[in-house]
Amino acid sequence: MRLSVVASWVESPLKHFVDDARVEIAVLLHPSGQVLGQYGFARSIDVMTACALASAIHASSSELGRQLEGKPFSALHYTGKDRQIFLGAIPAQGVTLLLLAVFDRESSLGLVQLFLEEFKTRVAAAAPPVAPDQPAALAQDFERDLNRNLAQLFGRA
Amino acid sequence: MPRTFSHITDSLIRHRGVLGAMIVGIDDGMIVVSTLQIGVNGNAFAALSASLYRKARRSAAAAGFGATGFLELAAEQGRLCAAGAEELVIIVVCEQRVNLGMLRVELLRSVEQLP
Numbered sequence: 001m002r003l004s005v006v007a008s009w010v011e012s013p014l015k016h017f018v019d020d021a022r023v024e025i026a027v028l029l030h031p032s033g034q035v036l037g038q039y040g041f042a043r044s045i046d047v048m049t050a051c052a053l054a055s056a057i058h059a060s061s062s063e064l065g066r067q068l069e070g071k072p073f074s075a076l077h078y079t080g081k082d083r084q085i086f087l088g089a090i091p092a093q094g095v096t097l098l099l100l101a102v103f104d105r106e107s108s109l110g111l112v113q114l115f116l117e118e119f120k121t122r123v124a125a126a127a128p129p130v131a132p133d134q135p136a137a138l139a140q141d142f143e144r145d146l147n148r149n150l151a152q153l154f155g156r157a
Numbered sequence: 158m159p160r161t162f163s164h165i166t167d168s169l170i171r172h173r174g175v176l177g178a179m180i181v182g183i184d185d186g187m188i189v190v191s192t193l194q195i196g197v198n199g200n201a202f203a204a205l206s207a208s209l210y211r212k213a214r215r216s217a218a219a220a221g222f223g224a225t226g227f228l229e230l231a232a233e234q235g236r237l238c239a240a241g242a243e244e245l246v247i248i249v250v251c252e253q254r255v256n257l258g259m260l261r262v263e264l265l266r267s268v269e270q271l272p
């Protein structure tokens with residue numbers, strides 16, 4: 001399975017996380033749904049779908065956290081019959097990214113949480129600072145950027 | 158009153174040379190209850206030890222040895238001992254000087270109290 005990234009700084013932290021936590025799928029994305037790097041998916045449409053759903057889940061759970069505790073929940077875990085999903089917030093140079101991880105019995109929630117902390121440290125060290133004049137994530141060219149990122153990931157850029 | 162397992166870890170930590178005792182979910186690697194001395198990173202230890210126990214259990218089953226009873230990992234400066242039931246595993250981290258025989262007996266007795 002191939003690890004592919006849009007930004008080069010994502011590669012090392014994501015590779016370490018996948019290798020250590022033994023997850024089947026890992027996607028680092030912007031909360032708007034823009035993918036930054038992925039491991040485990042073979043088709044761009046699957047990445048697009050996963051990112052859109054992860055983004056929506058994060059928005060919902062964040063708002064639920066605000067309603068209940070006055071602040072967004074930092075992580076979400078769902079256990080299925082064979083696979084589990086973990087969605088965690090990753091602070092990176094003033095912005096919050098999302099890590100979507102899918103794992104089976106080869107890994108565990110404890111392992112994912114353990115190596116998530118290392119992942120956060122690596123991302124914080126590697127992520128470039130956000131420029132003050134950077135456009136909003138949901139700008140008019142969102143779709144164009146999304147397609148460009150997916151094309152980069154799957155070698156069609 | 159809900160049933161807890163803290164009496165198990167409280168009893169195990171009293172052994173000379175035991176640095177920490179915890180009951181951990183085998184599948185998720187999360188701590189159910191723990192009694193740890195200062196300096197033991199419980200969450201990391203639980204996640205990695207549960208993973209080790211899970212794999213040891215699968216290895217034993219694959220080799221046709223049946224269920225895993227007692228697992229001991231001897232390292233340069235300490236030991237990890239584990240014994241598990243269906244869903245939970247008791248994990249003890251201890252120094253080399255621990256009385257392994259006593260600890261093993263108590264671990265195996267304690268496992269009988271787990272679901």
